Amino acid sequence: MARRSARRRPSSSAPLTLPAELPVGPVPISTGTAEVVRDPDFPQRVTLHVNGVPSSSLDLADPGFLDFEYMQQMAAFVALLPPGPLRVLHLGAAGSAFARHVEHERPGSRQLGVDLDPRLLELVREWFALPRSPLLRLRADDAGRALAAARDASYDVVVRDVFAGDRTPEHLVGTGFAAQAHRVLRPGGILLVNCADRPPLTTARREVASLAEAFGPDAAAQGRLAAVAEPAILKGRRYGNLVLAAVRGLPEDPPQDDAGAEGAHEAAQDAAQGPLGTRDAVELPDLRDARLGRALRTLAVPATLLAGDDAAAFAGTAAPLATATPDPA
Template identity: 40%
Template sequence: MARRGTRRGAEPRADRYEIAGGEAELLRDADRDGGWVLCVGGVPQSYVDLSDPTYLDFEYMRLMGDVVDSLGLEGEPFDAVHIGGAACTLPRYVAATRPGSRQVVLEPDGRLVQLVREQLPVKGVAGLKIRVTDGRTGLAGVPDEADDLVVLDAFAEAAVPVELVTEEFTRDVARVLRPGGVYLMNVADGFRLPFARRVVTTVRSVFRHVLLLGDPGVLRGRRFGNLIVVASRRPLPVEALTRRAAGGAARARLVEGEDLAAFAAGAAPIREGDGTTAPVPPPQVFGKS
């Protein structure tokens, strides 16, 4: 039976837990002390190392960490908003690598937030606040030009909520970013990448500088996977990110400029009410049948 965590300050308990979005499960990493995987609906949502928040296990999260590392001066603190929280992997990373950062996580599932607070504690993460609210409502309450970084890493039933990738929402993201601020997105797509192409078109309609990072096989539309979109009004650290992507453990590829324009050619932007649906991974991606 699914249970809820009740112990504070104790060792996390590998178990299943009831949340508003269904069922969450905590799995211990037998190969790494302090490593835990949070699954929601059978889909791995987060990996956290409670002993070392700078350790990023998922490939797409390493790419997001690379982006964070490449922005501004090394160790420079950020003001950041994270849309979608799960186990707060990236906020923990930012707090550890950029001390003094102020971060807000917008997470609509209050029971998931409670689970994380009790089993994967965030109380000791300096400068971090979690607000139980949906992304659109939470972002609408953020003042203009308040943040250096906005991160979208939100999934519902293994799909990106479409209302968070529309042109209207993207313009609200641009509103809360400072002139040199960066929008960092995690999206997922599969065969031929029709959704990702539309997301890129949408972001390019709002931000002048956009790039895309991902596994070469995913970028070719050969298999389902995660893609990272990075956008800003000002030039992005393309050369540094290209080197990191090519030399990292994930061996990702960076697409920008004319190549990105070709990637998105012919794809329509996503707008509210246009009936767009987000792709879900095929069952075999997570070992389901």
């Protein structure tokens, strides 16, 4: 599902440090097997295969490196947010390549990676140079349950990158998921969705329609809704990954938190963490921004941005995917 960009040399000049040992061949995990495959051209680069599917690609000497094209596209969206550390929720942790990149670009960010497989999370801590807790916490849990349990307005970025085979689990798509993601984002925060689809992109169009319903009828018109993919995918020529994005608008009322004293203490810490939580006046990212379109066009594999009216046209008359809200229980 995830394609790589063109091979390139590391962006970091740091000395090459590799783990003393990495496993050779598949290793048992709770949900099947994991395998670390080295790049024959750049031995410091590895790809984590989960149950035979490429899941994460990392450069062990360069934490800022992103190999998969959809992750490079996601990084272009994150760059629109104000400077400073971020609070990020990763639904689908695997090797935590994107979390590693965020910490490299925005030191001091507080991130939570959620994955269903507890053994996999133990192993990636051993194998890869991941930020330590509390900078990056890894939790073994169902992604939908973790999202439902998150506090209101507690994250600057939510990333959905969860697959069972070539599909996203049903409880992590549609209006129910989108409503929960909207709830946990701060005003100005952004949801990033990895959507794999094939012609005629029916699933992607319905997911965009679902985001529009959850993030408000004016989301597209205000530049708070977007879809990105390679031109060949958007033209319906092949199967591939699209990145869908939605920005939470300004709330009519301040968010409420019923988590009690402990939750209030954590919420106060959250408010002091990250550029979106410390601004008196929130500046909403505009996904129609020419800088974003230029950044996407100049990637190693150029991508096309559909934002504003173009995002609405992409969804067209597609009906939202009506799904239940994930249950925290």
